[in-house]
Amino acid sequence: MAKTKTQFVCQECGAKSVKWQGKCNACNQWNTYVEEVMDSGKSEERGRKLSKPSETILPLSINEIEVDEGFRLKSGINEFDRVLGGGIVPGETVMIGGDPGIGKSTLLLQVVDKLSRLQKDGQGKCLYVTGEESAQQIKLRAERLGARSNNLYIFPETDVFAILEQIEKTRPILTVIDSIQTLFLADISSAPGSVSQVRESAARLTYLAKREKLPMFFIGHVTKEGNIAGPMTLEHMVDAVLYFEGDIQRHYRLLRAVKNRFGSTQEIGIFEMREDGLSEVADASKAFLDDHFVHSSGSVITASLEGSRPLLLEVQSLVSPTNFGMPQRRASGIDPNRLALILAILEKRLGMAISSQDVFLNIAGGIKVVEPSIDLSVAVAVASSFREVPVGADTLVLGELGLSGEVRAVSQIGPRLAEAARLGFKQAVIPHGNLKAVSLLPDAPLEILGVKTLSEAIGILVPR
Numbered sequence: 001m002a003k004t005k006t007q008f009v010c011q012e013c014g015a016k017s018v019k020w021q022g023k024c025n026a027c028n029q030w031n032t033y034v035e036e037v038m039d040s041g042k043s044e045e046r047g048r049k050l051s052k053p054s055e056t057i058l059p060l061s062i063n064e065i066e067v068d069e070g071f072r073l074k075s076g077i078n079e080f081d082r083v084l085g086g087g088i089v090p091g092e093t094v095m096i097g098g099d100p101g102i103g104k105s106t107l108l109l110q111v112v113d114k115l116s117r118l119q120k121d122g123q124g125k126c127l128y129v130t131g132e133e134s135a136q137q138i139k140l141r142a143e144r145l146g147a148r149s150n151n152l153y154i155f156p157e158t159d160v161f162a163i164l165e166q167i168e169k170t171r172p173i174l175t176v177i178d179s180i181q182t183l184f185l186a187d188i189s190s191a192p193g194s195v196s197q198v199r200e201s202a203a204r205l206t207y208l209a210k211r212e213k214l215p216m217f218f219i220g221h222v223t224k225e226g227n228i229a230g231p232m233t234l235e236h237m238v239d240a241v242l243y244f245e246g247d248i249q250r251h252y253r254l255l256r257a258v259k260n261r262f263g264s265t266q267e268i269g270i271f272e273m274r275e276d277g278l279s280e281v282a283d284a285s286k287a288f289l290d291d292h293f294v295h296s297s298g299s300v301i302t303a304s305l306e307g308s309r310p311l312l313l314e315v316q317s318l319v320s321p322t323n324f325g326m327p328q329r330r331a332s333g334i335d336p337n338r339l340a341l342i343l344a345i346l347e348k349r350l351g352m353a354i355s356s357q358d359v360f361l362n363i364a365g366g367i368k369v370v371e372p373s374i375d376l377s378v379a380v381a382v383a384s385s386f387r388e389v390p391v392g393a394d395t396l397v398l399g400e401l402g403l404s405g406e407v408r409a410v411s412q413i414g415p416r417l418a419e420a421a422r423l424g425f426k427q428a429v430i431p432h433g434n435l436k437a438v439s440l441l442p443d444a445p446l447e448i449l450g451v452k453t454l455s456e457a458i459g460i461l462v463p464r
Contacts, residue, residue, distance in 0.1 A: 008033040012223070013232055014195045036196055037189035073173065073215065076114035079270060079280045080107070082307075083242060083255050085263015088174065091213040092262065093206050095180075095235065097220045097228040098244030103253055104219050106145065107244065107271070107278050108176045109138070111217075113147035115174055125151045127172040131158040131182030145277040158192065160185050160201045164208055171214065177205065179219040180234075202237055235259065247366045252287070253278065254367060267307030285312040285419055288365040298385030301425070302377035302398050303416035304369050310412070310419040312396070314364040315374065317381035322358045333363025334378065335370070342379050342401060349405035350455055352386060373410040375401035376429070379454055383462045391461050394426040396446075405454040409433030414441050421446050429457055 015026035072087025112126035183201040184192040220228040246253040255269035270281040298317040376399035400408040432450035451457040
């Protein structure tokens with residue numbers, strides 16, 4: 001009797017080892033190695049049959065290939081289409097991840113329902129493959145969401161071969177796999193969710209999607225660090241990787257692309273979780289400023305550019321004397337290292353004694369901002385809380401800070417100021433380097449103040 005050969009595979013990065021290791025040398029994670037049976041490669045007849053193209057594919061000259069650049073499937077959810085770059089490309093494969101209970105399944109169930117309703121000829125079927133829930137459980141959620149399209153089909157299955165056969169038979173205009181970690185291939189002996197199973201299952205489905213031009217969405221579990229579980233090659237295999245972000249305790253959700261071969265990765269989609277599902281937020285800036293307390297110190301309004309859309313956000317800061325030897329530095333919504341840098345500039349260039357103060361900073365609404373244009377607003381919010389001097393409620397503050405305390409120009413100043421004017425702001429403190437670009441814009445009901453240094457901005461907005 002032949003001896004079964006095994007190997008140990010890291011469940012985080014897919015690295016292999018002949019023996020068990022406590023720490024993976026490739027990704028430096030602990031206790032991630034799992035023993036798996038090595039693939040003998042003797043019997044993959046059924047898999048090869050399904051993977052074999054129906055006709056021989058020959059190389060073509062690039063000038064002979066016809067492409068319809070304008071054809072994209074519109075889901076009927078504008079915020080969703082915005083993140084994808086304008087719609088779903090035929091044959092596209094998309095991975096969507098997020099924390100448990102954040103609304104991934106809810107969002108995609110609404111997408112397939114709306115997409116199947118939009119087909120004029122009534123022939124556009126959508127297939128929702130569920131490996132975690134039964135058909136009855138999906139039906140209960142669909143009733144709550146109002147998803148009752150006759151072209152929406154639920155397929156409770158985890159066998160990849162059965163799923164491939166059903167997709168080739170049904171030829172849906174969109175297939176959703178919920179989730180990729182529950183699928184398994186019979187010719188791979190490891191358990192579902194293992195690196196081998198996830199990688200091979202995704203590869204078979206991706207090959208079919210490209211060959212038949214049938215778009216697919218994969219829902220993926222996330223690790224405790226917030227990354228999609230499984231081998232890193234999984235993210236390289238798909239065309240787009242989306243993350244559904246937000247606090248479960250709050251009603252706003254953000255859909256962000258970290259990879260997109262057919263669109264920008266700077267766009268975000270904003271949704272509101274309601275009893276009947278996810279609803280698009282039409283006026284995001286107004287939504288984030290609804291609870292703005294205008295008379296409080298430490299509160300400053302800034303404008304962040306997310307893709308092509310400017311968002312007005314509230315930067316909140318709280319500075320108080322520390323009761324411990326080491327002052328606390330806590331930031332939510334921005335990089336904590338960026339906050340530490342801004343605090344160092346305030347202390348060095350303006351002489352503020354913040355080293356003995358606890359500093360807490362928050363971007364209201366749960367949104368995360370990575371662009372440096374909010375640096376000046378963060379510094380002003382900290383100074384406002386430190387001096388107990390509130391900033392005007394109708395004042396917009398934006399600019400990037402340099403280490404010497406200079407205020408640097410930001411990009412796309414026009415759309416940011418236009419959004420502030422639309423919401424009734426009367427004054428804007430901007431970098432002096434942007435004044436020339438502002439002079440070329442149409443007249444707006446905003447008083448523009450250009451500043452060159454941080455001390456100049458603090459003197460105007462937070463005087464002693």
